[in-house]
Amino acid sequence: xxxxxxxxILTVDRFEKRYGDKVAVRNLTLTVEAGDxxxxxxxxxAGKTTLIRxxxxxxxxxxxSIGVCGVDVTADPVAAKRQLAYVPDNPDIYxxxxxxxxxxxxxxxxxxxxxxxxxxxxxxxxxxxxxxxLASPIGSYSHGMRQKLVVxxxxxxxxxxxxxxxxxxxxxxxxxxxxxxxxxEHAARGGAVFFSSHxxxxxxxxxxxxxxxxxxxLVRAGTTDEVRGDDSLEDVFLELAEVDAAAPDRASSEDGxxx
Amino acid sequence: xxxxxxLLRVQLLALSHxxxxxxxxxxxxxxxxxxxxxxxxxxxxxxxxxxxxxxxxANAIPGFAVLIGALAGVVFTFLKANGTxxxxxxxxxxxxxxxxxxxxxxxxxxxxxxxxTLLGALLAAPLWAVYLALVDFSVMSFVGMVVSVLLAPAIPxxxxxxxAFGVSAVASRFRHANLVYLIVSLVGFSALFIGLYGFSFWxxxxxxxITAAQMEGGIAFAxxxxxxxxxxxxxxxxxxxxxxxxxxAAFVALSxxxxxxxxxxxxxxxxxxxxxxxxxxxxRALTARELRDRTGRTSAPIAALIMKEYRTQIxxxxxxxxCLFGYLLMxxxxxxxxxxxxxxxxxxxxxxxxxxxxxxYASASGLVANLLPWVFAFCAITCxxxxxxxxxxxxxxxxxxxxxxxxxxxxxxxxxxxAVPVAATLAIxxxxxxxxxxxxxxxxxxxxxxxxxxxxxxxxxxxxSDARKPNLTWATPNDVVKRGFxxxxxxxxxxxxxxxxxxxxxxxxxxxxxLVASLAILALGLLLAGAGWLVFTRACRRTRLMF
Numbered sequence: 001x002x003x004x005x006x007x008x009i010l011t012v013d014r015f016e017k018r019y020g021d022k023v024a025v026r027n028l029t030l031t032v033e034a035g036d037x038x039x040x041x042x043x044x045x046a047g048k049t050t051l052i053r054x055x056x057x058x059x060x061x062x063x064x065s066i067g068v069c070g071v072d073v074t075a076d077p078v079a080a081k082r083q084l085a086y087v088p089d090n091p092d093i094y095x096x097x098x099x100x101x102x103x104x105x106x107x108x109x110x111x112x113x114x115x116x117x118x119x120x121x122x123x124x125x126x127x128x129x130x131x132x133x134l135a136s137p138i139g140s141y142s143h144g145m146r147q148k149l150v151v152x153x154x155x156x157x158x159x160x161x162x163x164x165x166x167x168x169x170x171x172x173x174x175x176x177x178x179x180x181x182x183x184x185e186h187a188a189r190g191g192a193v194f195f196s197s198h199x200x201x202x203x204x205x206x207x208x209x210x211x212x213x214x215x216x217x218l219v220r221a222g223t224t225d226e227v228r229g230d231d232s233l234e235d236v237f238l239e240l241a242e243v244d245a246a247a248p249d250r251a252s253s254e255d256g257x258x259x
Numbered sequence: 260x261x262x263x264x265x266l267l268r269v270q271l272l273a274l275s276h277x278x279x280x281x282x283x284x285x286x287x288x289x290x291x292x293x294x295x296x297x298x299x300x301x302x303x304x305x306x307x308x309x310x311x312x313x314x315x316x317a318n319a320i321p322g323f324a325v326l327i328g329a330l331a332g333v334v335f336t337f338l339k340a341n342g343t344x345x346x347x348x349x350x351x352x353x354x355x356x357x358x359x360x361x362x363x364x365x366x367x368x369x370x371x372x373x374x375x376t377l378l379g380a381l382l383a384a385p386l387w388a389v390y391l392a393l394v395d396f397s398v399m400s401f402v403g404m405v406v407s408v409l410l411a412p413a414i415p416x417x418x419x420x421x422x423a424f425g426v427s428a429v430a431s432r433f434r435h436a437n438l439v440y441l442i443v444s445l446v447g448f449s450a451l452f453i454g455l456y457g458f459s460f461w462x463x464x465x466x467x468x469i470t471a472a473q474m475e476g477g478i479a480f481a482x483x484x485x486x487x488x489x490x491x492x493x494x495x496x497x498x499x500x501x502x503x504x505x506x507x508a509a510f511v512a513l514s515x516x517x518x519x520x521x522x523x524x525x526x527x528x529x530x531x532x533x534x535x536x537x538x539x540x541x542x543r544a545l546t547a548r549e550l551r552d553r554t555g556r557t558s559a560p561i562a563a564l565i566m567k568e569y570r571t572q573i574x575x576x577x578x579x580x581x582c583l584f585g586y587l588l589m590x591x592x593x594x595x596x597x598x599x600x601x602x603x604x605x606x607x608x609x610x611x612x613x614x615x616x617x618x619x620y621a622s623a624s625g626l627v628a629n630l631l632p633w634v635f636a637f638c639a640i641t642c643x644x645x646x647x648x649x650x651x652x653x654x655x656x657x658x659x660x661x662x663x664x665x666x667x668x669x670x671x672x673x674x675x676x677x678a679v680p681v682a683a684t685l686a687i688x689x690x691x692x693x694x695x696x697x698x699x700x701x702x703x704x705x706x707x708x709x710x711x712x713x714x715x716x717x718x719x720x721x722x723x724s725d726a727r728k729p730n731l732t733w734a735t736p737n738d739v740v741k742r743g744f745x746x747x748x749x750x751x752x753x754x755x756x757x758x759x760x761x762x763x764x765x766x767x768x769x770x771x772x773x774l775v776a777s778l779a780i781l782a783l784g785l786l787l788a789g790a791g792w793l794v795f796t797r798a799c800r801r802t803r804l805m806f
Contacts, residue, residue, distance in 0.1 A: 053657075056657075056661045057660065057661055058657050058660045058661055078663050078664060078665055079663070081661060081662065081663035082663040086657070086661045088657050090654070092653070092654035092655050092657070093655050093658060094567070094570070094571070094574070094655055094658070095574070096570055096571065096573070096574020096575065097567075097570055097574070098542070100545065100550070100553050100554075101570070103554075104553060104554060104556070104563075105563050105566075105567055107554070107557075108557060108558045108559070108560060108562070108563035109560045109563050109564070109662050109663075109664065110662075110663065111560065114554075114555060114557045117554040117555075117557075118550060118551050118554040118555065121550070121554055122550065131544070132544035133544070134544075134545055134550070135542035135543065135544065135545045135549075136542045137542075
């Protein structure tokens with residue numbers, strides 16, 4: 001399906017994921033369009049990483065569909081993966097490689113043209129402050145340095161959609177600021193960003209759209225202004241948490257039906 | 260003491276967890292394989308002891324048992340100290356506990372010691388059983404057995420902790436430490452193998468002409484070597500054979516005092532030792548030109564994946580040790596056969612001193628040449644890196660599963676990274692033997708085709724199994740490299756195929772002619788390789804690489 005101006009970058013339609021009898025995420029629908037920085041928030045175990053891993057093709061799912069730039073991730077996963085890049089919550093990467101080996105590996109696999117590789121690697125590594133460490137083994141990197149390397153590897157092929165799971169964890173303030181700038185630039189160029197975070201202040205300032213997931217169900221979604229109304233995002237989230245405390249556990253019910 | 264036992268329990272749980280198989284089917288297979296292996300070891304050590312008795316070296320058995328226990332202590336501690344005693348993931352957590360450092364170190368050393376003792380007991384028990392049954396069933400022998408089994412690994416465990424620390428400390432200073440470590444170890448193992456092979460060949464050559472006096476001298480020399488090589492072994496030998504209580508007391512005292520001193524040194528320097536290991540080897544920054552050079556080289560995606568597979572093998576030492584030694588073994592055997600000559604194997608026209616005719620010699624020579632491909636097939640199945648190559652990705656598997664590449668490319672790269680060097684090594688080995696006139700052209704083709712066929716079928720079965728149910732949550736690479744189900748499939752299945760194939764070849768060579776048998780095994784090799792390709796293509800269709 002050719003990408004037109006109106007084709008959303010990411011469409012999730014009635015998504016459902018089960019682990020055995022347990023329903024982890026049910027009937028979740030959302031759309032991310034070009035230029036969006038979309039924040040995805042929820043408590044621990046709400047289903048954020050479950051959805052993200054299904055979008056990037058790291059995990060199968062049972063119901064609904066996911067499309068990236070109009071490509072169904074189940075029907076044509078390779079074409080869908082070409083359009084996106086993923087930064088997981090834990091930057092577990094090949095510790096036996098050096099930083100530059102990892103980046104050239106990603107560039108080779110995503111077939112990044114030779115003439116732009118040096119410029120992109122130098123630019124991103126310089127901005128995130130690890131240019132001087134690229135010759136060292138990844139095994140000697142700190143958590144934050146690995147996180148930066150994974151982010152650079154994700155940006156090299158200029159993906160349409162950036163998927164990030166808790167991207168700011170472990171980053172120093174300077175790198176965190178640079179990453180926000182990079183995400184803004186990416187969205188401004190017509191790309192889209194979809195990321196999960198527990199840092200509500202960051203989501204509130206950075207994102208133009210927000211979705212809140214609770215126990216596997218989407219409870220709020222829309223522009224950041226719509227979702228928070230007159231309150232802060234934290235107030236809205238805490239208010240939902242109180243409702244949550246009073247409500248029965250629906251997502252984990254054995255039969256998977258709505259309570 | 261309460262804290263000591265709490266910490267010791269945690270350590271023993273961690274060690275036992277590292278030996279636990281990943282899934283139920285793998286677990287059942289691992290238990291069976293473990294029992295079979297233990298029985299083989301038990302039987303082998305028992306036969307060794309009987310052999311020692313039969314050549315008049317019965318009194319060397321107690322010392323030999325101590326030596327075996329000591330070796331078990333050295334090997335186990337050397338392999339496990341890094342990660343158990345130092346370089347540990349939970350160092351900060353443990354050191355923050357309100358428990359004296361001496362207790363922490365003692366608990367960790369004791370866990371290593373207890374495990375080494377169990378391993379040593381498995382090896383030494385058959386020796387002692389034979390000694391008690393055939394040589395001397397006395398109280399002193401029984402006491403010697405108990406003391407030896409319990410204390411033999413104590414001194415070596417203490418020494419090995421320092422050696423393991425030294426090696427780890429040196430390795431952590433090199434950027435390519437794993438590669439250096441790997442090369443040195445492979446060279447060491449090769450030297451050991453060549454030494455043993457050379458000695459065995461020399462001993463066989465000498466056996467016909469050896470006199471009784473020489474035999475007596477040899478026995479005395481062997482006993483002397485044992486005593487000089489490991490003095491505690493001599494003490495135990497003297498304690499049991501000469502009924503020397505003094506020697507027994509000296510053995511016990513040494514086995515307690517030396518580890519005690521080692522423990523004290525270790526605990527006093529524990530913080531400094533771990534700080535030394537935490538120092539990371541960092542490279543200098545790349546110059547602009549170096550960066551341009553490195554980013555200017557491009558590879559096709561499959562070539563990049565194959566290179567990544569090789570880097571994985573070199574980057575994980577236990578993966579390399581388990582999967583690379585077979586390559587070296589093939590070359591060593593090819594060179595050894597070229598130097599010694601297949602004719603020597605057929606004993607140059609005489610078997611056990613009985614002359615054979617020219618026809619019989621030709622037949623025997625053809626039979627040995629036909630069995631040779633199975634020897635290389637055996638070596639080839641000891642290089643099964645592709646079989647666990649999905650699981651070995653561990654927590655980094657998200658990288659592969661999110662790449663925009665089909666399963667065929669990803670699995671193909673894993674298979675190619677293994678199959679190409681195996682085929683190349685088989686070909687080089689065949690050419691060496693062909694060039695030196697040890698085998699003919701058909702024999703050389705058979706070495707490559709049969710060796711590769713057996714390898715290819717079983718490694719693709721292993722890879723398919725690994726891609727279907729990978730174990731990505733392993734705690735140490737050994738969980739998948741040594742105890743993984745796919746590796747067991749390759750090794751046990753391949754071993755069965757080699758055994759059956761060699762027996763069939765033998766029967767066919769005897770029933771028909773060596774040429775007919777040669778052609779038959781050539782066809783079989785091609786069939787196995789074809790079957791392997793079918794397994795691989797099926798695995799590619801079924802695998803979705805969604806871990």
